[in-house]
Amino acid sequence: MATAVRRVAVLGATGSIGRQALEVIDASPTLEVCAFSSGSSPLNALASAHGAEHVQVGGDLAALLDACEPDIVLNAVVGFAGVGATLWALEHGVTLALANKESLVAAGDLAVAAWGRGGGLLLPVDSEHSAVFQCLEGRSREIVDSVVLTASGGPFRNRSLAELESVKVEEALAHPTWSMGPKITVDSATLANKGLELIEAHFLFGIPYERIEVVVHPTSVVHAVVRFRDGAALAHLGYPDMRVPISFALGYPDRPETPIPSLDLAAGMTLEFEAPDLQRFPLLRLAREAGVRGGTYPCAFNAANEVAVAAFLERRIGFLDIATLVEGALAEATGTAAGDLDELVEADADARRLTEGRLAAA
Numbered sequence: 001m002a003t004a005v006r007r008v009a010v011l012g013a014t015g016s017i018g019r020q021a022l023e024v025i026d027a028s029p030t031l032e033v034c035a036f037s038s039g040s041s042p043l044n045a046l047a048s049a050h051g052a053e054h055v056q057v058g059g060d061l062a063a064l065l066d067a068c069e070p071d072i073v074l075n076a077v078v079g080f081a082g083v084g085a086t087l088w089a090l091e092h093g094v095t096l097a098l099a100n101k102e103s104l105v106a107a108g109d110l111a112v113a114a115w116g117r118g119g120g121l122l123l124p125v126d127s128e129h130s131a132v133f134q135c136l137e138g139r140s141r142e143i144v145d146s147v148v149l150t151a152s153g154g155p156f157r158n159r160s161l162a163e164l165e166s167v168k169v170e171e172a173l174a175h176p177t178w179s180m181g182p183k184i185t186v187d188s189a190t191l192a193n194k195g196l197e198l199i200e201a202h203f204l205f206g207i208p209y210e211r212i213e214v215v216v217h218p219t220s221v222v223h224a225v226v227r228f229r230d231g232a233a234l235a236h237l238g239y240p241d242m243r244v245p246i247s248f249a250l251g252y253p254d255r256p257e258t259p260i261p262s263l264d265l266a267a268g269m270t271l272e273f274e275a276p277d278l279q280r281f282p283l284l285r286l287a288r289e290a291g292v293r294g295g296t297y298p299c300a301f302n303a304a305n306e307v308a309v310a311a312f313l314e315r316r317i318g319f320l321d322i323a324t325l326v327e328g329a330l331a332e333a334t335g336t337a338a339g340d341l342d343e344l345v346e347a348d349a350d351a352r353r354l355t356e357g358r359l360a361a362a
């Protein structure tokens with residue numbers, strides 16, 4: 001029997017994940033694109049090359065998804081702008097391949113509720129979460145002791161606090177193991193990315209924060225580890241290449257072939273791990289605190305971080321100022337839980353205003 005072709009809405013198609021997803025889709029006989037979106041980049045050439053009927057530059061992604069009725073939504077938008085699409089897919093029970101971690105961080109409670117109502121699949125594209133998903137698959141949470149997310153440590157793993165004062169934008173954009181869009185690359189350098197992933201893991205897997213650990217693992221070969229109550233642990237290993245988790249999510253549950261080589265252990269591979277330094281990388285601590293406080297604190301963390309990273313990329317502030325701004329905004333935020341998307345959008349806007357105010361005063 002022929003396998004049905006599944007129609008994918010590729011949101012954030014012009015970005016790093018979007019372009020790699022297109023490679024995966026082009027190589028698959030069972031996937032086709034039905035829609036493309038971008039923030040501001042033109043899409044017409046891409047759409048005609050892939051036969052996508054629906055395109056949208058900026059604007060309301062829910063309207064695009066209503067129009068194209070996809071089988072899979074690949075959310076590879078960067079930032080809070082991806083929230084509407086995440087909630088749309090979860091509410092409609094449409095399979096969501098989620099790269100846009102910010103949406104689950106900002107809208108975690110609303111997203112989990114929508115997922116419960118919609119009852120569809122939520123497949124993480126983040127490599128660490130894809131790894132946890134695979135280690136947990138088919139196992140009850142009761143037997144899980146804890147989850148470990150690995151972090152490469154970024155380009156500044158060995159820099160002193162004094163050296164971090166003066167790092168340049170170009171240095172922050174030179175990631176040692178992953179090639180990614182500018183926002184997540186800076187987040188990886190500050191470890192805010194791992195903070196976002198910690199909150200993302202909490203909502204994705206329903207695991208309390210105290211059972212989610214972050215360890216630094218410079219070569220990014222082990223993506224995650226799940227420890228079980230009997231003392232055993234399962235790890236997920238692979239070369240760092242996002243086409244693997246993208247392919248896993250879009251091809252689920254078939255685990256299609258990819259061009260990525262299998263792991264060559266005999267070639268001499270060392271696996272090193274160390275605890276993250278929360279003194280030099282306070283955004284990981286701030287994310288954990290925001291997650292534990294709950295309500296819209298994670299939303300405020302995300303919003304303040306987005307504003308601060310944009311200011312760093314525009315060279316308006318230094319590298320360490322990113323954490324200072326986020327800490328200040330979190331101290332002022334009310335954290336009041338959001339009952340719906342409008343309230344969440346308000347909390348996001350409030351945190352942005354607080355951060356912009358601090359930026360202007362600096």
Ligand SMILES: NC(=O)c1ccc[n+]([C@@H]2O[C@H](COP(=O)([O-])OP(=O)(O)OC[C@H]3O[C@@H](n4cnc5c(N)ncnc54)[C@H](OP(=O)(O)O)[C@@H]3O)[C@@H](O)[C@H]2O)c1
Binds near residue numbers: 018038126180183
């Ligand atoms: N890159 C990775 O390896 C990686 C790994 C794990 C998770 N992720 C996550 O995946 C997401 C995308 O990351 P990326 O590295 O692919 O980012 P990216 O290269 O910067 O691409 C972002 C995409 O989002 C679009 N976009 C930007 N602002 C938008 C807005 N306001 N409304 C709608 N669309 C907008 C961009 O369109 P324009 O071209 O018009 O700007 C682009 O298509 C992020 O949440 C990131 O954390 C990425």
